[in-house]
Amino acid sequence: MKRILFIILLSLSIVIFSAEDVFARGGGGSGGHALSFGLTTVSSDQKDINSIIDHVNATQGGVSTKTLTSAYDFFAQYTYRFSGSIFALAFRPSLFMQSGKGSGATVGDYSHSLTGYTFFPLLRIYPLENSFIRFYMQGGVGFGYLKGEVKQGESSVSYAGSNFGAQAGLGAEFCFTDNHCMSLEGNLRYLPIERNIADSVSGTPTGFTQVQNSREVEYDQNDMATTMSGIQGVLAYTYNF
Numbered sequence: 001m002k003r004i005l006f007i008i009l010l011s012l013s014i015v016i017f018s019a020e021d022v023f024a025r026g027g028g029g030s031g032g033h034a035l036s037f038g039l040t041t042v043s044s045d046q047k048d049i050n051s052i053i054d055h056v057n058a059t060q061g062g063v064s065t066k067t068l069t070s071a072y073d074f075f076a077q078y079t080y081r082f083s084g085s086i087f088a089l090a091f092r093p094s095l096f097m098q099s100g101k102g103s104g105a106t107v108g109d110y111s112h113s114l115t116g117y118t119f120f121p122l123l124r125i126y127p128l129e130n131s132f133i134r135f136y137m138q139g140g141v142g143f144g145y146l147k148g149e150v151k152q153g154e155s156s157v158s159y160a161g162s163n164f165g166a167q168a169g170l171g172a173e174f175c176f177t178d179n180h181c182m183s184l185e186g187n188l189r190y191l192p193i194e195r196n197i198a199d200s201v202s203g204t205p206t207g208f209t210q211v212q213n214s215r216e217v218e219y220d221q222n223d224m225a226t227t228m229s230g231i232q233g234v235l236a237y238t239y240n241f
Contacts, residue, residue: 032081036183038236040073044098048224049112049148052207053100056110056152059206063110065102071114072097073232079124090122090138096146096228109151116146118191118228120167132175139168144191144228155203159217161226165191173238185234193226 046068057063075094082088099113120142128135145162169187176182196217205211210218217224 032083032240034077034079034081034181034238034240036075036077036079036236036238038075038077038183038234040075040094040232040234042071042073042096042189042228042232043069043230044071044227045069045230046098046112046114046226048219049226052219052224053112055207057102063102065110065112066100068098068100068112068114070098071228071230073118075236077236079238081126086126088124088126088136090124090140092118092120092122092142094118094120096144109153111149111151113149114146114226116144116228118142118144118165122167134173134175134181136171136173137169138171138187139166141166142191144193146193146196146226146228148196148226150205152203152205155205156200157198157202157205157208157211157217158200159196159198161193161196163191163193165189165228167191167232169232171234175240179240181238181240183234183236183238185232185236187232187234189229189232191228193228195223196226 050067053065053067057065073094073096075092077090077092079088079090094117096116096118099111101111103109120140122138122140124136124138126134126136141164143164147160150157167187167189169185171183171185173181173183198211198213198215198217201211201213208217208219209221
């Protein structure tokens with residue numbers, strides 16, 4: 001997936017900076033409002049959780065839980081384009097979801113799941129556009145909250161963490177009418193969560209070095225980190241009004 005997204009980003013960059021003879025420079029936008037709804041794949045590799053999964057897979061009765069290497073974002077977005085300019089402001093809340101499940105003779109049903117949300121205000125720039133295609137660049141700083149749940153047979157843990165982060169990327173908007181458009185984006189999001197606090201513990205979960213209510217969840221004597229970072233591939237529908 002990373003290779004495919006790199007190709008998308010590279011292709012968009014080449015077109016944006018070399019297609020001036022085909023597309024008018026930005027700046028003539030009439031302004032207005034837009035609502036978007038989209039699906040995002042995120043290459044969020046949960047390294048600490050994956051180490052715990054590998055440990056349990058190797059030691060607890062043949063568990064074969066898949067590691068967590070990619071996630072999904074579902075988002076809505078409001079965009080305001082400033083009249084007569086190449087600039088727009090976008091506000092993007094999203095729902096983050098990632099999970100892996102397995103089972104084994106010793107621990108029974110076994111799963112890790114992550115759910116959370118992000119909110120990113122984004123500055124968007126349209127350097128090239130015509131009546132059908134609008135190329136844009138965007139970036140911004142935002143906030144993310146992530147809640148995790150672990151189930152190991154009769155044992156369970158829930159925890160949560162949050163942090164601020166940033167994202168930036170390139171995209172293209174294909175408008176089939178004045179109102180209806182589809183968008184493709186490639187973004188890079190940086191949103192690590194270095195510290196997670198347990199809010200519910202039942203039984204004795206395997207693979208952790210510390211798991212107690214209201215304290216940091218630890219793996220290998222260090223805080224267990226999670227992340228909402230990664231390369232994003234985005235498909236979205238936009239309604240302009």
